[in-house]
Amino acid sequence: MRLEEQIDVLVQMGLAEDLGDRADVTSRAILPSESVMYARIVAKADGVIAGLPAVHAVFNQVDSRVVVEPCVADGDRVARGVVVCTLQGSAQSLLTGERTALNFLQRLSGVATLTRQFVDATGGTNAVILDTRKTTPGWRLLEKYAVRMGGGQNHRIGLYDAVMIKENHIAAAGGITAAVQMVRDYPDAKDLPIIVEVENLTQLEEVLPLEVNQVLLDNMDEATMRRAVEITAGRVPLEASGNMSLERVAAVAATGVNFISVGALTHSAPAFDLSMRITGEE
Numbered sequence: 001m002r003l004e005e006q007i008d009v010l011v012q013m014g015l016a017e018d019l020g021d022r023a024d025v026t027s028r029a030i031l032p033s034e035s036v037m038y039a040r041i042v043a044k045a046d047g048v049i050a051g052l053p054a055v056h057a058v059f060n061q062v063d064s065r066v067v068v069e070p071c072v073a074d075g076d077r078v079a080r081g082v083v084v085c086t087l088q089g090s091a092q093s094l095l096t097g098e099r100t101a102l103n104f105l106q107r108l109s110g111v112a113t114l115t116r117q118f119v120d121a122t123g124g125t126n127a128v129i130l131d132t133r134k135t136t137p138g139w140r141l142l143e144k145y146a147v148r149m150g151g152g153q154n155h156r157i158g159l160y161d162a163v164m165i166k167e168n169h170i171a172a173a174g175g176i177t178a179a180v181q182m183v184r185d186y187p188d189a190k191d192l193p194i195i196v197e198v199e200n201l202t203q204l205e206e207v208l209p210l211e212v213n214q215v216l217l218d219n220m221d222e223a224t225m226r227r228a229v230e231i232t233a234g235r236v237p238l239e240a241s242g243n244m245s246l247e248r249v250a251a252v253a254a255t256g257v258n259f260i261s262v263g264a265l266t267h268s269a270p271a272f273d274l275s276m277r278i279t280g281e282e
Contacts, residue, residue, distance in 0.1 A: 096270055
């Protein structure tokens with residue numbers, strides 16, 4: 001499913017759970033149906049915006065006559081007080097879509113903002129920040145999009161677009177070499193990159209002659225990572241993973257690894273604070 005399709009599906013679900021079978025009874029009771037108003041969505045913190053396509057989708061589904069005008073673009077840094085977008089349309093429609101639109105924008109901007117913090121923390125190194133599959137069910141394409149807006153890159157999307165041989169696979173196969181050979185003999189995996197997770201330098205020594213596409217260094221300390229970089233000597237890209245925090249990531253990047261995967265980007269990003277305010281008739 002494409003990103004745009006996923007947005008439409010999730011927006012439909014979000015609106016359905018908010019509107020139920022009576023819709024926005026408060027706005028319909030108080031506001032005249034013909035009342036046209038203006039509104040602004042404003043950043044209440046410093047950060048990175050992501051999710052404007054979802055805002056468009058929300059109001060398109062609520063009332064296609066609502067006009068959404070972005071004042072910034074996804075991926076832009078904003079300061080507290082910056083107007084993210086303006087809206088014009090039926091006051092009922094604006095208030096009906098408000099919470100759903102903000103839910104998408106706050107969540108995705110939160111992911112983008114945290115990603116940018118990790119990217120900034122590794123500035124001056126060659127390390128690339130990656131996301132993981134630790135995403136909200138149903139939101140994966142959106143959250144991975146937000147990671148890109150924050151300056152990170154995407155790891156594999158799911159179980160289908162790359163082979164990742166982890167400790168349980170290795171145990172089941174009887175070793176790294178056996179697991180890699182099984183994958184190479186499997187027809188559905190012929191065209192996929194192979195990533196192998198190692199937990200120590202002995203396993204790294206075993207995997208290097210196998211010429212896989214990437215090696216994941218799982219839960220290693222910085223000294224061991226530096227030694228892994230020396231042993232590998234550029235023969236295969238190295239990815240550091242496990243217990244990555246903003247406090248630690250700069251030291252990990254300094255070891256010389258090529259990639260750092262961070263589950264927190266999508267499973268622990270705080271919502272970015274935004275608000276929508278009606279500015280009146282104009």
